[in-house]
Amino acid sequence: MTQGAATPLPTPKERRRLRESRSLTQAQVATKVGVTRETVRSWESGRTTPRGRxxxxxxxxxxxxxxxAEPAEAAELAESTAPVEPSGPAGATGPAEPAETSEPAEPELVGAGAPARTPARKNRRAPSPARPARRRTPRREPAPSERPGTPPEAFDALYAHCAPYLVRQTYLLTGRRALARESVERAFQLAWERxxxxxxxxxxxxxxxxxxxxYAMxxxxxxxxxxxxxxxxxxxxxxxxxxxxxxxxPPAYRRTLLLYDGVGLNLPETAAETEASTPAAANRVLHAREAVAEQLPGLAVPEQLHQRLTELxxxxKLxxxxxxxxxxxxEKRTRFWTRAAIxxxxxxxxxxxLTVRVAPTKYEPVPAPGxxxxxxxxxxxxxxMTEHDRKLRQRLRAELSGGPQRLAPVAE
Known part of the structure; x- marks a missing residue:
């Protein structure tokens, strides 16, 4: 089955279904086509349409x-579409290491839906004759019986997977243990409401x-x-x-550094979650690293900073x-506010x-203005008083201040 450039592509929903039917990630499809993972995500969501080659x-x-396809062909397709992860804030990419059967233990800080970011290498290590290259096993989709059936079960599964990591991340963001627990609890309560x-x-x-x-910030x-x-x-x-x-x-720099160097998100995802542009997020990461390196010179390397954040x-005990x-x-909080609103x-x-009941029903005309x-x-x-009256008053006051003169009788 072939499809030329003039043939219309499937619908965005069908594109995603075809990718998930082979247990491929968006990064693997992006590597195969020669674009970024965000471009594949836009194609599958219908925001953009692929053009040209x-x-x-x-x-x-x-x-x-x-x-x-046969199982061997599916494994070969998954091997040929191995994802390439960014290695720095500028979004530089490099080929990934060959997959191993035994994976390292997941760090305590990494979680909540974000895998640990591994540093990129410049050259791919060639497989030695004594140690043949191992194929990457395609990701197995959970069986219908393994998927959570009810909303409480799905919520409990999400909580068990994310809550322990989120409490530790929020503690690094705020430096307060009680606030970290409260923030995670309120966030999951809001998630359960919605x-x-x-x-x-x-x-x-x-x-x-x-x-x-x-909530924490x-x-x-x-x-x-x-x-x-x-x-x-x-x-x-x-x-x-x-x-x-x-x-x-600053809070914005602290959050960006925690998401990029602590949680392990790539640069576009960090910029989207912090509601900033990709260049702004990259500058925040660089300035935050410089500020931390000034106080702790031993953490100038991003890998060491990630390890120290995980250890901290x-x-x-959170x-x-x-x-x-x-x-x-x-649910109690929702019932309380619902009853309060009622x-x-x-x-x-x-x-x-009551106002309508006691209001007057007969019109009383307003008195006419005066x-x-x-x-x-x-x-x-x-x-x-005129000026003449003032002078006369002053004269009378001056002459009669001692009272009228008395006449004394004289004997003759």
Whole structure:
């Protein structure tokens, strides 16, 4: 089955279904076609349409995916579409290492839907004759019986996978243990309230992580009484210095550094989650690294910084509450605010009804405004004194100050 450039491509939904039927990731398809993972994501979502040679290559790949293939051919196709991960803030790419059968243990900080980012190598290591190259096993889709059947089961699975990592990440973001637990709990309560929206989201873990970060970084926490009390620092002096260096960064720089060097997101995903452009996110990462390296010169290498962030987060005893507690707390909170809204509505309706009941039903005309009245005599009383009157008054006061002269009788 072949498909030329003039042949219309399948619908975006069908493109995604063909890719998932072979257990391929968007990065593997992007490597095969010669584009970025974000471009494949745009093609599958319908935001953009492939053109030119990229469209021809994409059409040929979809034609191969539509044909029935043997297990060996599917493994060969998965091997030929091995993903290439970015290695730096500028988005530089490099070939990936051959896959191994035994994978290293996942770090404590990495999680919540973000795999650990491995540094890129300049040259691919050639397989030796004594050690043949191993094929990459295609990702197995979960069977229908293994998938969560009810919303509570799906929520509990997401919570069990993301909550332990999110609590540690939020602690590095805020430096407060109680606030980290509260932020994660509120984020999952909000996710449970909007579960129909979160369940169909392409990245539910990223949705919850963004909600937890937004709540943790809210400036209104400064007005709380508990926030004014200083938090107990880590016991290790090196961990204390690293945490102080992180908290000295601006909130936007701290969040970008944590997502890129701590969680392991690539640059476009970090920029999208922080609501910034890709160049702005890259500049924030570079400036944050420089600020941390000034205080801790030993963490100038990104790999060392990632390892130290993982060790700092793993050294704290931060346990998230149970998922059933979070769900029940969210439901109680929702019921409380629903009842409060109903009570306020009933109060407003009652006040309106009372006002209508006691309001006058008969119109009373307003008295006419006042008008001037003529024929009133002028005010009586002393008039203004002239200059002559003033002089006379002064003269009388001066001469009669001692009283009138008395006449004494004289005898003759």
């Amino acid at each position: 990229k469209a021809e290559a994409y059409a040929r790949l979809l034609s191969q995916l539509a044909e029935p 579960w129909p929206e979160v369940a169909v989201d392409p990245d539910p873990a990223g949705w919850v992580r963004a909600a937890a970060y937004e 809210s400036p209104w926490h400064r007005l709380r009484r508990a926030h004014r009390v200083p938090e107990a620092p880590p016991a290790d002096p090196e961990d204390r210095k690293l945490l102080d260096a992180l908290l000295s960064l 987060a793993g050294s704290e 346990d998230a509450p149970r998922s059933t507690t979070v769900r029940s707390g969210g 009570a306020v509505t009933v109060l407003i309706v009652g006040a309106t009804a 008008a001037p009245i003529s024929g009133v005599p002028p005010l009586t009383g002393p008039q203004h």
